[in-house]
Amino acid sequence: KTDIVVGMQLEPPHLDPTSAAAGAIDSVLYSNVFEGLTRFMSDGSVVPGLAESWEISEDGTVYTFKLREGVTFHDGTTMDAEDVKFSLDRARAEDSQNAQKALFADIDTVEAVDPATVRVTLKQPNGSFLFNMAWGDAVIVAPESIDGIKQQPIGTGAFKFSNWVQGDRIEIVKNPDYWGEPAKLDKATFKFISDPTAAFAAVMAEDVHAFAGFPAPENLPQFEADPRFQVLVGSTEGETILSTNNKMPPFDNVKVREALAHAIDRQAIIDGAMFGYGTPIGTHFAPHNPDYVDLTGLSAYDPDLSKKLLAEAGFPDGFTTTLKLPPPSYARRGGEIIAAQLRAVGIQTEITNLEWPQWLEEVFRGKDYGLTIVSHTEPADINIYARPDYYFQYDNPAFQQLMVDLNNTTDPAGRSAILKQAQEMIARDYVNGYLFQLAALSVANAKIKGLWANAPTQATDLTGVYWED
Amino acid sequence: MTLLRIDGLSLDIRGTPILRDVSLSVEAGQIVGVIGESGSGKSMTAFSVMQLLPEGSVCSGRISLSGHEMLALSEDHLCRLRGNDVSMVFQEPMTALNPLKTIGEQVAETILIHERTSAEDARHRAAEALTRAELPQDRFPLSRYPHELSGGQRQRVVIAMAIALRPKLLIADEPTTALDVTTQAEILTLLKRLVQEDGMGLLMISHDLAVVADMADHIVIMRRGEVVEQGPAQSLLRGMRHPYSLALLAASDHVPDREGAPQDTPLLQVRDVIRDYPTPRKGLWGTPGTFRAVDGVSFDIRRGENLGLVGESGCGKSTLTRAILGLEEVQSGTIALDGAPVFAGHKPNRAVRRRMQVVFQDPYGSFNPRHKVGRLVCEPFHLLDNPPAGADRDRAIAKALESVGLSADDAGKYIHEFSGGQRQRIAIARALIIKPDLIILDEAVSALDVSVRAQVLDLLADLSDRFGLTYLFISHDLSVVRSITDRVLVMQAGKIVEQGETAQVFADPQHPYTQQLIAAAPQLPQDVRKLAHEH
Amino acid sequence: MNRNLVLGAGLTAIFLLAALLSFAWVPQDVTQMDIANKIKPPSAAHPLGTDHFGRDILSMIMVGARTSIAVALVAVGIGMGLGVPLGLAAAARRGGWLDEVIMRANDLVFAFPSLLIAIMITAVFGASALNAIIAIGIFNIPVFARLTRSGALSLWTRDFVLAARVAGKGAARISFEHILPNVTNLLIVQGTIQFSLGILAEAGLSYVGLGAQPPTPSWGRMLADSQTMVSFAPHMALFPGLAILLTVLGLNLMGDGLRDVLDPRLRRDRQ
């Protein structure tokens, strides 16, 4: 069997990964259709992609990429240094619509030295530049395909885009001219099923062969018990946190934030909202990362301590605040549980369920909230704490300096030390309530091999997937 | 052989006895008239013959129709008889026809149901039946829909349907009650003619003794589900014995005693009144047309006078009433009571309005069923600037009720606890309570049974004498107008075509329309009328 | 006694009483979570089992009845409160421009897909019980306006209205004194039907997450929450579903029964 139907919750709004935030675009296209200079592997490591190798200058500001030979786009044109230059320049241009423009902020110039060599000069050293280039937002696109890219994506990957029935499915087919190891599947269909029940039913009825990012953890035991299916539990880059508005009283008082942290029973949230799937975290860092420090002890569940802290902070009878929840079930369910837990220490919450646009408007941009729950799925994103205007409004110069140091450091040991220090700093400041690392949950037919268990980025890499007879 | 013989028929509907021991018979070529007041079981007798009774009916006794025992027949067999051997014409021509089918289809259906024949043939014969019912094909093609016909024409279609197969027996249940006198006369003549032509038996049901007296060979008088008296028309009319029959006879030609003469001063002056109704615009952007319902009407009512207004349905009587009452503004002309206009400056004149009251036709519809009689009766107090309240009000209500022969206790009851006649008394009490000068009676007795009607007419005469009231008495029933009014106006298509002393007009009508009306009105034979007055 | 009425009123009363009782007492506080005891089938301690947060489903249904009933009732109230006067006014000015405007506005509201608009309203103004009420209520207005108008129109031709006009009463006074009392039967019957539709609508909105917000329990949200668990915890979907079904059934039966009892045609026959 050489075709596969993959279920997925969200449908991409369009098919250009370089001009929208929607993770669903990457879920379908990353690595399958589009490739970047570097790429993520299932374990989160960054390996060469379209760049075969690279050299970094002494001061860390000049990257010289050696491109692979004989790479062609799906439209038959060759991929060369000019395409790379075009892609990077387009992403960082004045009128660029790239959702992650910051990834390219440090780039000073991009030069095509010869067809197989690209030289990128940075304004300042950036330790995560290779990592940045692995993002779906940094994939290499063909200049002549830009006009139709939103409907007709043309990349260099092992699969070619073939058809999109809006509201229903996207089909991709094997690229026979792929430069690397060819895909084992001839055809793959991504089917969009947003409703969790429908997702369950579709997998059970074997309408779809695999479901990446299965939305209903409560159903996984049933799949595990059924020999027809395999359940893949992996990790994501999603730190799920109780975001707190650090500038809004009473959350401007660290004691209150500490009280909040101790009022929360992480395990109950993981059990109640995620049915046990998820790893508790004590800071904004992925536990599978080698630099992770387990700081959950700092915010152990202790309602009595919490009440005491509240009293010390001047709120013996608690207070009332808002809890604005975006749509995913971790937020909605987790929110209900947290509301109940906070009520137990005297904090009353008014729950408001918001759609994403409203959430972005009110919470993220308007900063009109007390508490919210959201999973930060961008990889290695602790640097957001250095942005005082970021929606949780944490303004700590010490931390900001730490991030500057981090960027200036290229040696791994130094970086690791700084990252550990950063984790501890935000944990001790109780910037947010740190809940758990979102699990990557996938269900698939037991005969399918080669699926990614982890989700270091939002991707459903099918290049290595095959059916076992 | 007797065509229809009903023997000892009794009928119960869901345990309520409706008919008891009814016996009668109809011979071929004979017209049998059944009369009796409302609810006496006339219709149920007819339905029993057709075996089209409401659900839960239990019949006993015998009904034999040209040899068929109707009560013993299967439904299938009955269906074969209905329309073929026995047909029926109903009271209400407006609803008796299917609005969605052409008259041709509906008449042809009778034929197609009973005979295996081509649609072409059925249509042909339907046209014939319609022609026999005086709906000639050149003016009333088969493709007409019922809504394109007048009430009388519709009734002819129903008759055509009934006689299409030349049934042996035709049952006509009050076939003309809903029609104008002139139309009524035409339909009755048609029926008589068909009986003669086809030699069929006709069972003719009516509540109007005069209609039956004019038509029937044999008369059956019913009351509360029983036959009280029957016999050949001529002898029965002149030799009635049963008290109920006598009462019926007396009431149907009742003339209330009145004294007191009208004064010469005019109370109400109507001058050149025109009332137009807008008609729907023609075409999408056409100008709306107008329909003139009242066309240049002028007359006076003198104080203490009873003025009658007669005319056929739709001639504008009620429209004129509404104009006089100041409910609608007229397009031109003046209406003044004692010199004061009822409508001044586009607004009704309250001072004038409180001196006029009205009694409507429908004793059931003219009261809000949710209010108690006391509240209903004192409604006109709204017209007074200082209406009596509390005990004064109760006293006024009691007085009004007593003056129409009811008791003061009735004020606490709801309207559904009263009979039709009593309701009409309450309506009169309501009109009297603010002691108006003028009372307009719009068909005030038309809906009542003859005996009740006689009582109400007596009451009106009595009140007029006692309180010196002035009446405008509107009716399409000539006999009523004749019995109670001093002077009469005859109205046709919005115009007054004749007016004069009642006796004078009836004795010597001048206008052709008046003549036609009077000729069409069914009347008891002179000797019978005399008889009625003796009792 | 009318069978439908008794049965319907009985069913409705059960849920009404449960809702009232919940103010004073529920088997278990619905704001308390007990994650350790989640998704337990019915037992002595929890007659209808527990939900995914370990809350007692019986208690949730009792408190949820409050939400459903309140939302539907207020929505019907809005519909009647605005629709009836509009209908009366339109009938009083039949044929006039006011009538035309009111009826066209009604048609306009009817032309909008109701569920979609309800979703839009809640999406625009945020999901909450109040917005659900408004969304459902708006679509009740034309229902009552039309019903009132058609009932009133036939009443305006009746002689007792003419009698009132002869007594010098104005249109407004007649509308309230004579027309309104005579259309109440119609309104009561339609009211029960709209009430049941309101409960269904609230359930639908809550089901897509746009009704009452947590922690307020609502039947529709209980169904939504239980959706993914039907296959292994059917009790979670069964009981709230039954609650909706039985309440709506009760109200509809009651509506039918009331129609039979109050219908003037039938009553006139009985006299």
Add this chain to the structure above:
Amino acid sequence: MLRFIGKRLVSLVVTLWVASLVIFLSLEVVPGDPAAFMLGLNAQEDTLAALRDELGLNKGAVERYVDWVGGMLVGDFGTSYTYRTPVAQMVLDRVQVSLPLALYALTLSTLIAFPAGIWAAARRGKPADIAVMGVTQLGVAIPNFWFAMLMVLVFAINLRWFNAGGFAGWDAGFFAAMKSLTLPAIALALPQASILARVMRSSLLDTLNEDFVRTARAKGLTRGQALWRHALRNAMIPVLTIIGLQFAFLMAGAIIIENVFFLPGLGRLVFQAISARDLIVVESVVMLLVFAVVLVNFLVDLAYAAVDPRLRGRR
């Protein structure tokens, strides 16, 4: 007849115009920026501005209204903010699911309701009537999404007769496509059929009480003949109204059912578009649905005229 149609047409146009104003004005107040939604958490202000400019969100309200209405008149519904495809194309795709689904459900509903309603009316008060009334009472009371859930559980997951959802597409063949619409159509049809059967029955009972049915019986028609030939067509008027309303409801109101069965229909399109603040899609689809409703009402009016000669006016 022409006048009748003309009058209806004018009111149709006026209704649509007012509806377009209402839709546009009410969506003007919607909070939430489509550009922000599209670019996510890490977007920068200048990127947002660039996008807003491209989407035409910086123009004035009047200009946008005129653009929108003017475009619609010539069949141009604008370009979706999020999908960046012509709205007309998206709608066309979705209608291929929604319209057949609505028609399928309506057909089912009529096929069930007519016999049931007629049967119940003909056997008034008998066990058959009581049974039909009981079942339809339940049908009206069951929340259809709940019923859909149960059906998926039974027919898709346990018995595996049908797919749990999804739309096979018309390319897959007529029967495959219809099969994938069967469970949703049943879920939609059940309450509609119940309502329709009840309306059919009560309307038929009303007409059976009319005088002309009695006249027909007096002509010798059996009870059944009188019902079929005379009562039924007269009873159709309220039934037609309900069918018209139901069609409109089915086109738009299937949102929840489309979600349960993950069908790519119009309802879900709007639902998603509302979530994404893709206002142009919301406006256009709602407008289209209003148009469909108004059009169906217009057709129902014409159907009345076809059924009822009194409405055709004088010849």
